[in-house]
Amino acid sequence: MNKVNNNVLLEVKNLKKYFPVRKGFFGGETQYVKAVDDITFHINKGETFGLVGESGCGKSTTGRTIIRLYDVTDGEVIFDGAELGKMRESELKPFRKRIQMIFQDPYASLNTRMTVGDIIGEPIDIHNLATGKKRQEIIYDLLERVGLNKEHANRYPHEFSGGQRQRIGIARALAVEPDFIICDEPISALDVSIQAQVVNMLEDLQKEMGLTYLFIAHDLSMVKHISDRIGVMYLGKMAEIATSDELYTKPLHPYTQALLSAIPIPDPEVTRAKQREVLEGDVPSPLNPPSGCRFRTRCKYAMAKCAEVEPKLKDVGGGHMVACHLMDK
Amino acid sequence: MAENKSIPKTMWEPIAHEERNKEKISRPSVTYWQDAWRRLKQNKLSMLGLIMIAILFTLAIFGPMIANHTYSDQDLNLTNIPPRFEIYKIDKDTFVHVRRDYTLIQVSEDGEILGKVEETEDNIFQRYRAYKIEGKDIKLDYSLAAKNKDKPNAKKFMLLSDGEELIPYKKVFNKTYWFGTDALGRDLFIRVLYGARISLTVAIVAALVNFFIGVLYGGISGYMGGKVDNVMMRIVDIVSTVPLMLYVIMLMVVMGAGLKTIIIALGLTYWVRMARIVRGQVLSLKEQEYVLAAKTLGASTWRILIRHLIPNAMGPIIVALTMQIPSAIFTESFLSFIGLGVSAPMASWGTLASDALGGLRTYAYQLFFPSIAICITMLAFNFLGDGLRDALDPRLRK
Ligand SMILES: Nc1ncnc2c1ncn2[C@@H]1O[C@H](COP(=O)(O)OP(=O)(O)OP(=O)(O)O)[C@@H](O)[C@H]1O
Ligand code: SF4
Ligand SMILES: [Mg+2]
Numbered sequence: 001m002n003k004v005n006n007n008v009l010l011e012v013k014n015l016k017k018y019f020p021v022r023k024g025f026f027g028g029e030t031q032y033v034k035a036v037d038d039i040t041f042h043i044n045k046g047e048t049f050g051l052v053g054e055s056g057c058g059k060s061t062t063g064r065t066i067i068r069l070y071d072v073t074d075g076e077v078i079f080d081g082a083e084l085g086k087m088r089e090s091e092l093k094p095f096r097k098r099i100q101m102i103f104q105d106p107y108a109s110l111n112t113r114m115t116v117g118d119i120i121g122e123p124i125d126i127h128n129l130a131t132g133k134k135r136q137e138i139i140y141d142l143l144e145r146v147g148l149n150k151e152h153a154n155r156y157p158h159e160f161s162g163g164q165r166q167r168i169g170i171a172r173a174l175a176v177e178p179d180f181i182i183c184d185e186p187i188s189a190l191d192v193s194i195q196a197q198v199v200n201m202l203e204d205l206q207k208e209m210g211l212t213y214l215f216i217a218h219d220l221s222m223v224k225h226i227s228d229r230i231g232v233m234y235l236g237k238m239a240e241i242a243t244s245d246e247l248y249t250k251p252l253h254p255y256t257q258a259l260l261s262a263i264p265i266p267d268p269e270v271t272r273a274k275q276r277e278v279l280e281g282d283v284p285s286p287l288n289p290p291s292g293c294r295f296r297t298r299c300k301y302a303m304a305k306c307a308e309v310e311p312k313l314k315d316v317g318g319g320h321m322v323a324c325h326l327m328d329k
Numbered sequence: 330m331a332e333n334k335s336i337p338k339t340m341w342e343p344i345a346h347e348e349r350n351k352e353k354i355s356r357p358s359v360t361y362w363q364d365a366w367r368r369l370k371q372n373k374l375s376m377l378g379l380i381m382i383a384i385l386f387t388l389a390i391f392g393p394m395i396a397n398h399t400y401s402d403q404d405l406n407l408t409n410i411p412p413r414f415e416i417y418k419i420d421k422d423t424f425v426h427v428r429r430d431y432t433l434i435q436v437s438e439d440g441e442i443l444g445k446v447e448e449t450e451d452n453i454f455q456r457y458r459a460y461k462i463e464g465k466d467i468k469l470d471y472s473l474a475a476k477n478k479d480k481p482n483a484k485k486f487m488l489l490s491d492g493e494e495l496i497p498y499k500k501v502f503n504k505t506y507w508f509g510t511d512a513l514g515r516d517l518f519i520r521v522l523y524g525a526r527i528s529l530t531v532a533i534v535a536a537l538v539n540f541f542i543g544v545l546y547g548g549i550s551g552y553m554g555g556k557v558d559n560v561m562m563r564i565v566d567i568v569s570t571v572p573l574m575l576y577v578i579m580l581m582v583v584m585g586a587g588l589k590t591i592i593i594a595l596g597l598t599y600w601v602r603m604a605r606i607v608r609g610q611v612l613s614l615k616e617q618e619y620v621l622a623a624k625t626l627g628a629s630t631w632r633i634l635i636r637h638l639i640p641n642a643m644g645p646i647i648v649a650l651t652m653q654i655p656s657a658i659f660t661e662s663f664l665s666f667i668g669l670g671v672s673a674p675m676a677s678w679g680t681l682a683s684d685a686l687g688g689l690r691t692y693a694y695q696l697f698f699p700s701i702a703i704c705i706t707m708l709a710f711n712f713l714g715d716g717l718r719d720a721l722d723p724r725l726r727k
Contacts (some may be wrong), residue, residue, distance in 0.1 A: 067625050109618035111472030113361060113640040121635075124624045156360060172622065 008042040008059035009180060009212050010066070015075035015085075017058075017065045021287070033286050034062040037236035038075070040313065043180075044228075048206065050227030050244065052220050052259070054283055058236045059216045061103075063182040065212070067099050068092055097127055100173035104185040110157040116143075116168055117153030118175040123175040142171040146201065163194035167201065174205070182214045187222065199226055220221070220259055224248060229319075232256045235294040236286055238313055242320040254299045254324045293325065301326055350468035367646075368720040381709035389525035396516070396716025400523040401674040404514035407434065407447040409692050412509040412517075416440075417488055418498040420463045429691050431486055433460055440501035441577055465490050482712050498716050508698045511681075512688060520676040521698050527588060527677045528658045528706065535657035538596045539650055543603025548642075550604065551611030562608070569601040573660065574684040588671045591661050599657060606649050617641075644721030651679065651714030655707045678703050 005224055018032035035058040043049040051059050064070050066077050073084040077106055084095060104107035111120055120139050124130055131136055140150045146167040166186060173181055183202065185232050187195040203226065205211060217223045224244050231241045232255065240253040251257045281298050284290055290297050296306040313323040359367075369375055393400065409429065416424045416436055425433045426444065435443040450459040456472035468489040477483035488495045503509055508517035550561035576594040584590055614620065617640065623633050639646075664670040665679025673680070679698040685695035 064621075069621055069624055096625065099625070101410040101622065101625045103618040103622060105618055109622055111623075111637050111641065113412075113643075114636070120351050122623065122628070126627050126632070169622070176626065197348075 007044045007046075009080060010047045011076075011078040012042065012062075012066065012206070013040050013076040013078065014038050015040070015062070015065060015077065016073040017070055018073045019114070021024045022285060031120060031287055034236050034289065035286060036043055036065060036288075039233070039236070041231050041238060041241055043212060043214060046212055047228040048215050048226055050223035050230040051216045051233060052218060052223050053233035053239075055218055056283060056286070057233045058286070059218070059233055060184050063101065063184050063214060063216055067101050069101075071326045074081070088176070097123075097176040098179045100176060100178040100180070101184065102166070102169055102173050102186045105189050106162045106169060107189075109169050110158050110165055114156075115153065115288045116148075116155055116157065116160075119157070120153075120171050120175055121166060123172060127176060128298075129176070132202045137217070138175065141197065142175055145205075146171045147176065159219050161194075162190050165197060166190060166198055170198075170205070175210070178211070180212045180214070185218065186215075188217065195222070200236055202226070205320070219262075220247075232259065235283060235289050237294055238321075238323065239295065240320075240322045240324075241313070246318070247318055250320075252327065253295075253324050254301050254326070255295050258298075293323075306318070345525075347636070348621035364368070365717075365720045368718050371468050372716040372719065374712045377420050378709040378712030380489050381705060382713065383705060385525055385709070386529060388522055389529050390523035393519060394527065396522070398516045398519055399674050400515065400520050402515060404510070405641055406514065407506075407510055408512055408514040409509045409688065409695075410442065410503060410506060411692065411694050412503045412507060413500060414440075414503065415497040415500050417495045419490060419495075420465065423463050424498065425462070425467075425487060425488075427469065427486060431458065431469055431474070433458075433467070433469060435462070435502075436501070440503070440504040440718060442503070442505040453507055457668070466492075468492075495505030509694050510690075511684060511695055512692075515674075516697060517681075517698055520681060521678070523676045524678040524681055524707075525556055525677070525702065527671060528661065529566060530588070531592065531657050531661040532654045534592050535599050535654055539603040539653055540646075542596075543600030544607050544639060544642075544646060545602060545634075547604035547609075548611050551608035552630065552634055552638060554615075555606060558608070562605075564606055567603050567668055568598060571598075572600050574664075574669075577664055581669065586669060586672055588675070588677075591664055591670055595657055595660070599653065602653065603646070603649055606645055607642055608640075610645055611638050614638050614641050648714060648718045648721060651710055651717055655714075658706060658710075659703070 006236075006320070011035065015036055015039055016034070018030055018034050020030045022030060037058075039062065041049070051062065053059055056297060061070065065072055066079075066084075068077075068087070070218055075085065079095060079099065082095070084092065087095075114122075117136075117139050120142050122292040124135050124138060129135075139153055143149060143152055148164065148167060148171070152160075152232050156319070157168065158170065170186075170309045186202070190276055197223070202213070206213060213226075214303050215223060215226055221231075224247075226245045229241065230238045230244050230247050232247075232253065234255050240247070240256045242250075242252075247256065248260065251260050284294070284297055289312075290307070292308050293299070293302070293306040293311050296302040299305075303325065311323045311325050313325075314327060315321050316327055331361045331488045348368055363472075371644060375658040410426075414426050414436075416426050416438070418424055422438070424436050426436050427433060432448070433446040435446050446460050446462060449461050452458070456475065457468055460467040462468070470489065471484060471486040473487065474485040477485060505520060506516050508521060511517055511520070546561065546565075550558045550565075553561075554571060576597055577590060580594055584593075611634075620633060620637055623637055628636075661670060662677060662679035662682070664681045665677040667679075667684065670679055671677045681699035682696055682703075685692065685699070689696055
């Protein structure tokens with residue numbers, strides 16, 4: 001973590017995002033949903049960083065806080081040397097061109113009252129990138145880049161399939177020629193048959209345009225395929241960060257191990273041989289998470305220490321970081 | 330299984346697939362509004378409402394222009410003439426109508442008003458009037474009226490031509506004044522049309538106020554959220570708790586009664602409901618991913634409001650508008666009816682109705698026409714509003 005790395009594009013330091021929830025009708029003490037609670041990681045230029053975890057663990061909140069859809073409660077978001085966390089909207093404007101986001105729901109992420117041409121053209125208008133014929137050409141070019149064609153510019157979103165809509169969303173994100181794209185579960189709402197198509201397109205675009213991705217997903221199988229490094233989140237905390245190969249071959253955190261064992265393997269021999277660890281119980285509420293290690297309520301290795309001391313994320317060698325007391329020995 | 334053998338092998342071959350046409354959409358492009366219009370057209374009642382509103386607008390705008398009297402032209406000789414009346418034949422081409430105050434007016438056979446007939450003698454003691462028409466001595470004897478005062482259906486007068494009693498020739502429609510005339514001899518038809526102008530002015534003002542103040546206010550309040558929203562909504566609460574009547578009375582003190590007062594009062598208060606509706610819509614829409622996408626692109630608050638939030642809240646806005654407009658029209662009529670509205674000689678449906686109250690028992694038609702105009706307008710807007718609500722409901726979209 002403390003390595004000085006020229007290749008680092010995004011550095012997230014001790015990021016916290018709490019959502020206030022009013023308790024009772026007359027205020028009283030405010031409680032907080034600790035959606036993201038003190039997480040630290042970095043993303044190198046040109047790589048894909050996968051972020052996984054169960055539903056509700058704060059993945060989207062992390063992505064949205066980095067892109068400043070939410071205000072930062074505490075911590076720093078350093079993008080290419082600049083601290084975005086405390087910037088005002090006007091100061092953020094140049095960075096709005098460099099960081100983009102692709103959303104989960106292809107039906108909700110496009111304004112149905114606008115033509116596809118206008119949707120893709122909106123970033124061009126906002127940043128005054130081009131007008132008239134030039135604007136038109138950029139739009140056509142973007143449509144072709146995501147595998148659609150010119151005639152689609154005058155159509156409305158509801159005329160497209162989910163996969164096509166997601167590609168329109170990608171074209172919109174590409175319109176500002178960003179360096180960094182946050183993909184918030186871009187394929188989980190799509191049909192399995194077109195998931196691969198969209199993932200491949202994202203990979204091709206990355207090579208072509210030198211993009212960096214933060215790829216959010218809730219299951220490991222898809223992330224492994226696309227990511228260089230993976231971060232595993234649990235209840236607002238980072239549990240483990242490693243390269244995707246290492247995470248698969250040598251998962252150290254009990255939560256990662258449980259997640260991995262949940263992936264079905266298309267080979268009955270292997271499946272039979274492998275002991276499936278099933279994650280028991282529900283994710284505790286982020287309103288009052290367990291003391292100490294947040295995973296202790298579901299961890300089969302939980303010790304007395306786990307309830308008292310919160311494990312810190314520590315490098316166990318080669319950039320493989322784990323937050324678990326089992327590593328202390 | 331056996332039948333399968335008879336299928337020729339060629340039929341199992343894959344269909345040639347044109348790779349280039351894979352992403353082609355063949356269905357014609359239908360926008361939200363085209364779709365809504367298509368559904369609205371299927372609703373007969375709404376279309377009726379729409380047509381009635383269109384006719385009303387046309388009449389209100391062009392009617393008074395092409396008519397040959399104005400709303401304030403009065404003829405005291407021709408007061409309180411109903412839209413349909415009995416005529417008596419005096420001569421081959423000479424017809425008269427006996428008015429309720431026992432005077433004669435000359436009319437044509439098909440109901441045109443030719444003018445008042447001057448009497449030669451008016452004997453108020455023996456209760457008769459004498460006329461000389463086309464060389465004939467006409468005597469209108471209304472002495473029976475006093476005797477039969479309490480019997481509404483009994484005969485009240487006799488019309489005698491050279492001593493011979495005349496019987497009604499026929500009933501005709503009033504060709505000169507379609508809706509009759511009022512107590513000052515003004516053309517009621519023109520006045521009702523003129524009232525439509527006032528009602529539509531009020532409608533347009535209400536619509537503009539709703540649109541420019543209500544929609545923007547609600548939109549900003551909802552989008553900003555937090556403290557701004559809280560303050561803005563408390564202002565709305567304050568504005569809406571003071572009754573409209575109080576605004577009108579207070580304004581009247583300052584600037585006198587009249588259309589201007591009503592319009593300002595409506596302008597001050599009529600955006601409140603719309604602001605609440607739009608705020609609610611925006612609160613739920615602003616969490617939508619396309620709004621977040623616009624934010625990540627760096628869109629300004631204004632742009633998000635105008636390009637994303639308001640267009641998507643347009644369905645409920647239009648439905649609310651079609652409910653707000655008739656309510657504003659009715660409010661104006663009501664205020665004018667109780668004397669807080671437009672003043673003479675201007676005619677609003679409310680003042681027409683209130684003017685008619687005095688002679689209600691004898692000249693009921695004077696109340697009938699403005700009331701019918703109000704009813705038709707209310708119904709037309711409500712029919713249209715109901716249809717729009719269905720047509721713009723996204724859940725019914727196909
Ligand atoms: N705007 C908000 N206000 C209050 N609480 C919120 C808000 N957004 C998210 N949360 C809470 O924060 C926690 C994390 O939510 P988040 O959407 O980041 O989860 P996620 O990991 O993206 O889950 P999913 O896989 O379902 O998308 C959840 O408990 C959620 O209820
Ligand atoms: S710290 Fe303890 S409870 Fe947490 S994962 Fe490690 S062993 Fe399990
Ligand atoms: Mg999410």
